[in-house]
Amino acid sequence: MKHSVRFFLLILIFSLCGFAYSAGTTASGWTLSSMEFSYKQQGKTDSKSKITQVLPQLILEQIADNSLRLISPQEDLDRQLYELQTERLSLFLQLSKENKTRDALVLSKDNPRALRKAIIESEEKIAQIKAKIDENLLKKDEITKKYEKKINPPKEEEKEEKHGFAPFPFPFFHDEEDRPVSETVSLYKNDSSALFSPSENAKTEGISSYTFEKEVTNAKINGLLTGDILIFGDYASVTVNLYVFPGAKCNGTVTEVGNTSDLIAIAQSVVRNLTPKIANSLPVKIRFDIKPEEAASNAVVSVDGVVIPSKKELELIIDAGIHSITIGAKDYDSQSITYQFSGDDLFTVRTTLKPLVSGKLNIRLKKLKDGIFYFNGNENAHVDGENMYGEASVNGKTILGKFTRTEDNESAFILIPENIAKDGNHLLVNAKPYDRAKNIDKRRRRMYTAYSALICSLPVTFFCVGNFNSATNAYNADRGTYDDALKWQKRAYGSIGVSCVAGGWFVFEMVRYLFAANEVLPASAKPDKSYKEDR
Template sequence: MLACSAAAFCASDKKWTLAAEQFEFTQNTNNSKAAVSYAKTMPSLILEQMAENLTRIPRAREQLDRALYDLQKERLSLFLQLSKEVKTRDSLLLADYSARKLKAKLKESDVKIRDIEKKIDENLQSALKETSRREKRMQQDEMRIAHLEQGEIVDDRREEGNGFSRFFKGLGGRQDEDFVLEDVVLYKNDFNQLFDAGEEQRKSGYDSYYFGKACVDAGIQGLITGKITVYGNYISISTELYQYPGGRRIASVSDVGITDDLRTLATSIAAQLTPKIADSMPVELFIEVFPPEAAENIVLSVNDVVYSDGTEKITLPSGVHTITFSSKGYITESTSYSFTGNRRFKITVEMQPDNPGELFLAMKKPFSGDLFANGLFSASLSPSGRFASIHINNQQILGHFVSENGEPCDFFIRTKYLSDGNFLLLDAKPFDRSSYIEKRRIWMYRSYSLLIV
């Protein structure tokens, strides 16, 4: 038996949409049909490797970019309104109004202009406040990145400040946005759908306002771009990951592969981009193995690769990992778990002795049908062949029998009956559950009708 335990971050229904555009060619690559095919295929293959179980935590810089973008969008709208009101005011001087009416119209127009100017000033002040408010957190994030590059474990949930500040945070104050997980989803929920902002926006640059606006309007927060170079059977891919709004380049990855195995190359690039997308940090796994005899020879594998031998603590990137424990003389245990939302996890493993054997099961009544044990097919039974052989290995058995007319029956064999060569008699009583439920429903309706009458 294997168990994992840890605390979790705040759940959220927020999405972070990841997209990719068709890759470009370097000057050294001929624009052949094969190269065009690679440029369209590679982005989709890279996205395919990132399609499941990926979450991320937006950091202070990204939150600031989002806030400043919204404020900038509001300022541009206010400026257009201001321009319109100024032109309207100027046109009043050319209109045929009396002096009294013109004065009233100008006064009304001046009020509208001052109101818009006030909103623009408040918007600019809000931008300064947003920058100031997140300045400390951005410095902490920079220090955090420096620690991570040194291989240290960083705890995102540590409290800052004194007891009074923590007390006031608990009195209905704003939740810290830094610790809200976002689910990474693909553009149009399809890794084959590539984003095209248009040639004009692309010429303005990935960090330009116009290209960023095209991405934001499409609901894209992360964009993978790339260039390819092909020499014979070898292909070089250089990718960059941009974050929107803000147009910040947060990752650059280059790798080389062969044209006959593009998927392996895409997997390698995706594995290097994923930590930057998820902002994944190392997590510590504390491992306890029982009994002690199994712990002495334990071999730990992570994602089908032997990671360590006989260790009590390991460090991994956060994310979904498949962990396997094996020890001589014991049944191998394995689990997949999403190691996110905390920096430390405890894994407790109770290894079961490897004791393979064979159990013989006979039907008390001569039914014909198929017998399953722990989800695996065991035998086809008939009145002339009533015995079935079931492989056992120190684990309880949950079985299922389906008669030849489709009527099912479940059975359970406890550990105390699991002995090699043991003979058991199964008193199976298959029946049609649907018909049984329907009859009981009819009886209930008739009884209720009789009660009402």
């Protein structure tokens, strides 16, 4: 009993620690927006001036949804300092108001005793506000010192050993302060066409001013894109800056040149270079474990469409974020994966490539019908009384095909599973070409008709059964006649029978409807045993 209790407590502690870890590493959203870009030149035509609005919208549209941004210690510090600054400004306004109120007491109070009492109360309020300001300043110094080591970490040889034992290998036993915090990137107002428009006063004071920062922060924007456009002829140079708020720190600058007739290409190139700066993540290393060895020796790896030169020990260092990786080899089928490579500094991609398979299989209908088999989108095979089997190419994967009857062009989908889609196989499929949508609609109407009959019969049944019970009780109490009770008994039993029949009809039609709906699934092929017997 003691061992079971200890085991339960151990499991509970591990679960709580794991929950605390997962809850502590994910924060709320990180909102990204953009201002309308500006020209470095004067006197642009209307067609060119629209670029300042369209281009930032295209850039925001190209940015991947639900991507993650790693929040740096400096950014986290700036947020907390801004909150403390906002609190101090509010407290200072309260302090100013209370001082003015205290000074006005001399003119508003005629009674010396009442004046002294009011001044004492006002002084107490002023003292409380001053204490809050001092507490705020003290908290500011504490937070700044706390983040100083994170922003400027000591060298490896200067780090102190925090524990007298080796750190536990599981991540939820690491220090809370060492865990990276990531936030999901979302667009301002969840709309790529919504651009942030500051007031004229904020524009005049500049992006680094307190007025501008206050408007951006009040709009709950964490990242703001600004841009300058320089046009010569049909070509434009676009410079995009990413500012992080609060703090108005420039987190990166990207410059691209392109044709003004292809703004999408310019936006895609800008986003490609801007994504690592938005993610704010350190590069990650990717190792590849490719099997079998024959495939690994001549494997070809591409990341986001860019082929990586082959090496004996293949390792890549790329920016953190979402990447598409494709692995292929000669005489082997390629495989692809799209994954969010972030939250760690090392990833291992393991894959087992399958040899390329080629050949032909033969398939026929269980009940022969004249028609055409369609396979792989570009193959067809006609079957009739003289030629029962249709031929299909195999590549080692599941085959989805369709059979169309020549008589009325009705179709039925067929599925050839991967395990029997092999060269030389003879298969059999019970495909039934007919209008499934029409049949489902027919079964649905019949099911609703049976359901309506059941519902309509129930009020009559309840009425008759209720009157039968009343008549029976009245007869037992010598207040009713036997004939009256017998009459309602017959009616009750009859109505119950009608409801039971209606209920059975409804269940029957519902089952038929479900079977009809299930018929939309493709018919699965099976080995043709009769072919072997004939052989």
